[in-house]
Structures are given as structure tokens and as C-alpha cells.
Amino acid sequence: MRIIESRIERLRRIIRRKKINALLVTNIRNVRYLTGFTGSSAFALITATKALFFTDFRYTEQAGYEVTHFERVTEKGNRVRLIRNLVKEMAIGRLGFEASASYYFYEELHKAGISLAPQSGLVEKMRMIKDSVEVEKIMEAIRRAEDAFIAVKPAIRPGVAERAIGLRLESELKKRGCARAAFDIIIASGRHSSMPHAGQTEKKIERGDFVIIDWGGEADGYYSDMTRTVLMAGPEMSRKKRIYDIVNTAREKAIREAQAGMKSSEVDRAARQHISAAGYGEFFGHGTGHGIGLDVHENPRISWAGRETLADGMVFSVEPGIYVPGFGGVRIEDLVLMQGGKARTLTQLNRKLEIINGLYPNKGGRI
């Protein structure tokens, strides 16, 4: 695979610039990105001339199929001792290691007498810029998620339990080829909708409820993530419509203003300013979005603290929300791809407010 070769070469250039002799890659998503290995336990060691891949007995055979550009080693016994021996054998002076590893692991390596240089986010930074194959996988994860939602949509109505909708949505994701849902699906209705990260309960949807649906698909290890909020007909409709419109416009503005060269925090500011100007600033307490790829949450961070510079190839979510405790909440989330200097929206599902007339067509709540 040319992709794997080019990733190894790019990492080697970074390693040279950082003046370390080798990088120990322990983050399992980084391992997958660099090696192609899809299992859950492995690490890699990359030097100027060597690329070594380590996994244990459980994955030896699978790695044989998946990992083609690395010298493969089956790990046995103590990992720290294995690394210490390699560092000696290969005469590695300063070993770079990923600062995302645990302090405990660092301490063990240190005690083993290895000269260490912590490195922050080297591979993560490469992963921020997606190539066309990665974008295609994310788009497939989006298609699966959107198709699944369309199948479940008619069930989102008064009388149906949050959990019943969540179950059905997850099963529709799987039917479309997702190995798993991207994360525990959120179905938050009525009073639950003001808790941005509520789960799913046996609560049935009622008239007047906002229903936040936050879900994501998967395709070949890449994830999608999106949110829609629908409204059940009921009391106080004009205030609810207004809140929805504020969130939706905030989302639109943030996407329109995103430009290559801009700090990621500026996208957050665009959404936040609109919500604050409308008087709901205190009810939007989370960041506006996050990068996505092999992890559901990765860089860039689209928040007040975001410091990445937007660039073509980045894929991230834009998901402002307003959550009024005791009243209800709205979140609308799209995924965008930076392309030609601008943000192109990848998610397609309708974002106009849908109001569902609760005629309780099915009292049992079965879907």
C-alpha cells in the first residue's frame, strides 16, 4: 500500500525534525493509521531505517494479513524489557514516546534506563488532515448513519420510549454494515433534552418534547457523528421554534465563516456570538465541535480553547446547542470537510425544524 509507505515516510521526516532516534507508537489508533492493523492491542517502533510492529499471540495471525510494511514481532513476556532490549540492540540514543501513554508506562521505561523524549500529538497531527480515501470512508459512515436515521424517523413520535428508538437506530446502523455504533446513541426527550449528554431511558416521548438524537456510523474504522432535534407539537411552540432557529443559524454561520488559515476557536466564536446575541449564551456551555476520523473525538478542537489552524483535509463537527434546564434543549450537528479553503458540509439530512403532530397512532409504543 502506497498510503502506508507515505505515512511512514512522513513520520520519519517529523522524527528527524524532532531530533529523536525513534518513536514508540502506543496509541492504538495511531498504530492502526501507520500500520493498517485493526486489532485492539499492539505497538510500533519507527526509526530512520526500521519499522517494527509488535502484537501478542492473540493477533499474530491477523497481523500477518493486515500489516505488510513492518517487520512483525510477537510480543511475549514483559513489554518494558522487550523495549529496553531493542533500544540497546538498535543503539537508539533518545527514544521518543507518545505523551498520551500513561505516566505509569513512562515511569517503567524510565526505570529501565531508557533515555526518553516525550512527544505530543505527532501522529495525531498527521491524522488531522484526511486523504481522499479517508474522506470516502467518513462519507460512507455518514451515508450509513443517515440511511439508518431515515428508517427510524417515523418512530420518533409521542408514546414511543427513548430506548426503543435508540435500539432500532443501532440495529439499522449495523444492518448497513457498521461494525458498531460510533458511541452510545443519545435519545434525549423533553426534560432530558436539556442535558447535552443524556443517554436513553424508558421515558416515552410526550407532546411538546424536543427530542435530541445524536448518533454516528462507522465504515472501515472511520466514524461519523451527527445530531438532529425534532419537536413534538405542544405548548410554548413559538419559544421553542425561536430556540431552534437560533441554534440552526449559529450552525450555519459557523460553517459559512470557517476558512483555511483561521484558528479553530474562531469557528466556535461565530456560533457562540450568535447564540449570545440572542440572549442564550449561558445555555451553550460546550464547545462547537471536534475533529473526527479513526476516533470520534480528535483534533481540531472547535472550542474557545481551540488552537489549531484550519486547513484543507480537516473533517470536523459543528454542533452548537441551547439547553434550558426544566424547559428543554436543541442541538444540531453537521460534519464538514475543509476543501478549497472553505467548509463543505458532508452531512445531508434535513435541518429545517420538523414538528411532529402527536396523534399517538400507536399506544403501545412499539416500533
Added chain:
Amino acid sequence: MRIIESRIERLRRIIRRKKINALLVTNIRNVRYLTGFTGSSAFALITATKALFFTDFRYTEQAGYEVTHFERVTEKGNRVRLIRNLVKEMAIGRLGFEASASYYFYEELHKAGISLAPQSGLVEKMRMIKDSVEVEKIMEAIRRAEDAFIAVKPAIRPGVAERAIGLRLESELKKRGCARAAFDIIIASGRHSSMPHAGQTEKKIERGDFVIIDWGGEADGYYSDMTRTVLMAGPEMSRKKRIYDIVNTAREKAIREAQAGMKSSEVDRAARQHISAAGYGEFFGHGTGHGIGLDVHENPRISWAGRETLADGMVFSVEPGIYVPGFGGVRIEDLVLMQGGKARTLTQLNRKLEIINGLYPNKGGRI
């Protein structure tokens, strides 16, 4: 809740013994264990007299319901700065932190001038010994998993794709109340069965295949984990039966020999010796088991490197296997509870070899 109070008190005693002034708890499962919080982002700070809980805006409302024995703080802005200010305000001399936290986080705290004392596995050690409420939750997670398997069982036959079985099994787990499957279910048939951690593919089960099913349920945050292997009628049955019997006897021996006061590695040795004596030692490359609870994999480690001393209240898996590349593999996994000094098997499903006659009753492979 008395349980929460008693956990805080026990942790305080440990903190005193360790001669630190406070422990910063960042592992999210440890946070759940100590506080009752079920969300995905939070941390806690426990001193001799104070118990503080921190989460962000997304979880403030939920924490209000769940976290009753801690002073609750909504985290805003930079976490490291917040901790530094607290350490000053509360005049904490040496702050204990969990060594499972990232090296990066340690470095940030260190740079902020905080005097730090890494602590390994303090809360994890408490979690190793389950109380009766925890055991009941694990047993419920087992019941859900076993019932789900029984519902899916008739579909495990030639002509059905691994993935179809996995989908159905996951959906049956959810129907029984599991918030999620404990992990990505393994359905590994025929040549896949010799890869201990294969996933699920579109491969259809064939005559003569071993089919390894490794799955787990969930109940109120606690997990179960079990494995069964069934055999499709076909060629080389006597060798296959022999391999199955060796694994099953190894499992039985390990459970029978487990005793309070013994090192966890001795349970591993019991299984391993049996398999080695039968001539298959090189084909059993993984550890014999692992503790389970709020995490699917926790201490004690039942492997050649396991150093925990078995004690009443521990719950762990016993799951020897034999994997012959190109021929097939067998794993049988039960969960046991240490009680009255001995291992009591919690999982109930049949472990006798079941041979399924492949009459292809359904050519389409639908289930």
C-alpha cells in the same frame, strides 16, 4: 448511599497510609465507583476532609441527580489551572495522582508547580473485591448474556454468516436491557477460529467448523464476558473432539484449583499445565483470564505474570484455549466468584461439546 460513604472512607484510609494529602482521581471508572456518576467526563479530588467532584456543563444536571456525597463543581476553562488553584487554596502539600493518567497530563501538572506523588492502582485494588450489590449486577449481566445466547443458538449452523449471528446476538443483548454489548462480539468460524481475537466477517459457517462465540452483557455499568465453542459436523471429528476436551478439562482444573490465598498466576498454571501435557502448549498463547466489573478487563490478571493474591469477592474469567493455525481453535470461558475460599462458577450455559449436524436447513443464511 452507605456504599459510597464507605468507599470514600476506605480510600481516605489508604491515602493516609500512603502519606499523601489528597488523591486526584481521573480514571473515569474509578470516578464512577467512588461517586456514582455514570457520564463519560469527570474527575474527583479526595482529601482527609473534603470530597470534590468536577464535571463540565454537559453533565452538570445529570451529576446533580447522581452525585450526592461530593461537593459538585462545574469545570470551566483549563483543568490544570483549576487543579493548581485548588491545591493552593486547600493547602495540599503532596497531591497523589493516578499513574494511569497520561504522561502529558502529569507533565502539565508538574509544570504548574504542583508537588506530585504518582499512585498505582489504589482504587483499582478496592474495585477488585466486589460487594454483594456488585456481584448481583454482574450476575444480571450474565443472565442477560446467557438468555441472549439461547435465543440466537438455533442460528449457529452451516450456511449462516458470522456477522448475521453477531448482529442478532447484540440485538438480543439490548432487548434484555444491556446498555451496550460489553465489547465487539467475536464470532470466529473455521479458519478464523484459530485467531483468538478475530472479529466477525461475512464468512458463512461451513461443515467441520469450530465456531467460537465470545460475548458479554451489561447491567447498570457492570459487565459479563463468556465464550462458548460449538462444532459443526464434518471431517476430522476425533481430533476436534480431543482438542475440545483438553480445553474444557483445563478450564475445569483451573476453576477447581483456584483458592483464596493463592497467587493468580497459579490458576493460569493449572490450565496451562494440562494443555501442555496434552501436547498443545504452543497453541495456548494468551493468559487464562482477567478480573471483570466496571471494566471488562481489570485485576486480577490470571496469567503467567499475574501477581495478585486471590481473595473472596474477586470475580474473574477462566478462559483457556487452543488455536491451531489452519486447523481451527477452541476457547471456553466462564466467570467465577471467589467465595468461601473457593471459585464458584457464575456462568451457567452448557459446556459439553455440542456438535451441530449441518443439514443447511436454510440456504439463504437468514436468521
